Amino acid sequence: MGGPEARRLAAAAATARRLIRAMATAHVIGAGLAGLAAAVRLAAAGWRVRVWEAAPRAGGRCRSFDDPVLGCAIDNGNHLLLSANRAVRRYLTELGAADRLDGPPVAAFPFLDLATGARWTVRPARGAVPWWLAVPGRRVAGTRLADYLDVLRLVAARPGDRVIDRVDPAGRLFRRFWEPLTLAVMNAPPGVAAAAPLRTVFLETFARGAAACRPLIARDGLGPALIDPGLAWLDRAGAAITLGRRIRTLTFADGAGSGAPRVAGFACAHDTTTLGPDDRLVLAVPPAVAAGLVPGLEVPGDGAPIVNGHFRLDPALAPAVATPSLLGLVGGTAQWLFRRGALASVTVSAASALADQPADAVAAALWRDVAVALGRPGAAMPPVRIVKERRATFHQTPENQARRPRATTAWRNLRLAGDWTATGLPATLEGAVRSGWTAAAR
Ligand SMILES: Cc1cc2nc3c(=O)[nH]c(=O)nc-3n(C[C@H](O)[C@H](O)[C@H](O)COP(=O)(O)OP(=O)(O)OC[C@H]3O[C@@H](n4cnc5c(N)ncnc54)[C@H](O)[C@@H]3O)c2cc1C
Structure with a gap:
């Protein structure tokens, strides 16, 4: 079957999905950036959305x-x-x-060495060809072009590698570039941090030149910039946001008769919510909380x-x-x-x-x-x-990288979101938003 008939069936299926969504509710547990990104996407796709947050305010680890x-x-x-x-x-x-x-309007990273008083500014230039590394005034003070060969070794990182396995700890670039970069991006020193997520960030930023590196x-402040706009948008879209409500248990149904196991409901201290057959649940809480709610879920520490x-x-x-x-x-x-x-x-x-x-x-x-x-x-x-x-x-070690779960779970209506899920990125705002979108996807 192809052509007009296939298009007619696809359109009918899309209409049916929209109708089901309009009647079904997507519950999002956790109003950090991942939960808010998921909630916005779900509401935009036509779901009735309810957000449940334990704290008295939204934002999680990104708040004012x-x-x-x-x-x-x-x-x-x-x-x-x-x-x-x-x-x-x-x-x-x-x-x-x-x-x-x-x-700042340009990609520039000024540095000060507190021990020596030296100051320098890393200034990536336009385009993917890193010619700027050949210009002493654009690269890290006291380094030579050859020191940047570490970059090629980082790009070739394997899953179990730490940053220190890919860059030279005795090299001129280590103390003034690799160490501060790794600490900032991975919240871990090079001797501990997994190399693969740092490589991904490097390829998405420095390797693309100045346009990708503007700070x-x-x-x-974080609340007015990143959280309040999401809350206001959800409010306008008719989503219900309940603060101060810590979800303590999920209940599961084995799916007998309907194919796949599903989450049947969830409860906090004072009330219980039962999920309808087409309702969805996005769990956007920190990893230890998710592990306490979902049986058998492996999470990074x-x-x-x-x-x-x-x-x-x-x-x-x-x-x-x-x-x-x-x-x-x-x-x-x-x-x-x-x-x-x-x-x-x-x-x-x-x-x-x-x-x-x-x-x-x-x-x-x-x-x-x-x-x-x-x-x-x-x-x-x-x-x-x-x-x-x-x-x-989370501790962003190679071992913990392997423990980051995907968004989909064994329960057909349960998705996971959060900067600790398997985004391929470090635990960052960018990872949180992408995880929320993945969890909200069809
Ligand atoms: C000090 C600091 C500096 C950072 N610097 C940067 C940076 O420079 N750049 C960058 O990109 N990232 C940075 N990050 C990381 C960034 O803040 C996180 O990646 C992002 O905020 C994670 O969002 P999330 O939604 O995945 O998780 P969270 O923000 O942790 O959201 C989870 C939410 O779930 C709620 N919750 C927990 N349990 C329950 C429950 N049982 N029921 C209901 N709700 C529950 C929590 O209250 C919370 O609101 C930094 C983080 C910190 C703390």
């Missing part, structure tokens, strides 16, 4: 909140996106919120911390040297400095040791580095808020 000490809204942690993050950008474009991300930052320090500078503490809105730091405790208005915020990834120290000690160590970066070494510490995210990402 009012801080009484600093007297302003801050983010749980600095989040850096790149122009290559096409899913996040498309998500925001579809919500009419593309302007909520901001950043992007939430203009007015989480618990890799990121620590952020937010300092509110008063005008007397204006930087004494030109300080870009984003500055990479090596040779100290702080790793990245973000400046937005009066806030100077620093990030430390793979921060297990720091997260175990008291907030005062963390603040003192971070301020030492920030003061140097601002050209004001020894200045008195301004008001500060330390945020320790102990489960910022």
Whole structure:
């Protein structure tokens, strides 16, 4: 069968699917970015959508909140996106919120070596041919073109490899490029981090030249940029979002008579929801929570911390040297400095040791580095808020890569979403959005 008859049947099937969706409900558990991306896609496809979130606010690991000490809204942690993050950008474009991300107009990554005072800026150039590596003013200070052969070894990474298996730890590029890059992207040091997801990021960004490498930052904070537009869109689409409702159990039906096993319902402390035969459930919770709800689900172990320090500078503490809105730091405790208005915020990834120290000690160590970066070494510490995210990402080791589950499950109406599922990407916002879309697909 082909031609008009096939087209007529395909159109009829599509109409039937739309009708079923209009009557069926898609439940999304978890209102982090993955859950919101799934919910938006499902609502756009015609499903009636209900979102269930345990916390009193949406956003999960990507959120803003009012801080009484600093007297302003801050983010749980600095989040850096790149122009290559096409899913996040498309998500925001579809919500009419593309302007909520901001950043320098060119792809440039300024660095400061806190130990030596050396400053340099990595400036990828246009196009896929990396001729800019041959230009000393565009590459990492103190490196030679031959040092970049590591890139070819990273591109050839095999599934069980760690970053350190592919790059030279004694090489000139290690301390000033591979280590900060791996920490920032993988939230793990090169000796621990899986090489394959870093390779994917590298191929989607640096290997495509400047247009893919422009840094992007939430203009007015993570909530206003990435979470609120999704909530507003869902509200307009008639989706119901229930906050403060922790789902504690899923119930399963063996599917007798209807072919495949399915999720029959779910419950929180006070009420139970029964799923209709065509209803769908997207579980967009962290890995340990998913493993507690879905029998036999293998997940990667989480618990890799990121620590952020937010300092509110008063005008007397204006930087004494030109300080870009984003500055990479090596040779100290702080790793990245973000400046937005009066806030100077620093990030430390793979921060297990720091997260175990008291907030005062963390603040003192971070301020030492920030003061140097601002050209004001020894200045008195301004008001500060330390945020320790102990489960910022899963441990992104080769072993855990193998434990990342696909979106589809043994239950025909249950899909998984989250930055920890098998996206091929590191645990990032881009991975979270792509996972939500995969879970929402037919
Ligand atoms: C400090 C920090 C810095 C980061 N920096 C970057 C960065 O620079 N760039 C980048 O791309 N990414 C960064 N990330 C990672 C990024 O934040 C995550 O990849 C992304 O937010 C994960 O979204 P998610 O929806 O998969 O998971 P989550 O945000 O964890 O969402 C899961 C949601 O499920 C809810 N939930 C849990 N249990 C239940 C339950 N039983 N019932 C109902 N709801 C439940 C949770 O409350 C949460 O809202 C950073 C993360 C942190 C913490």
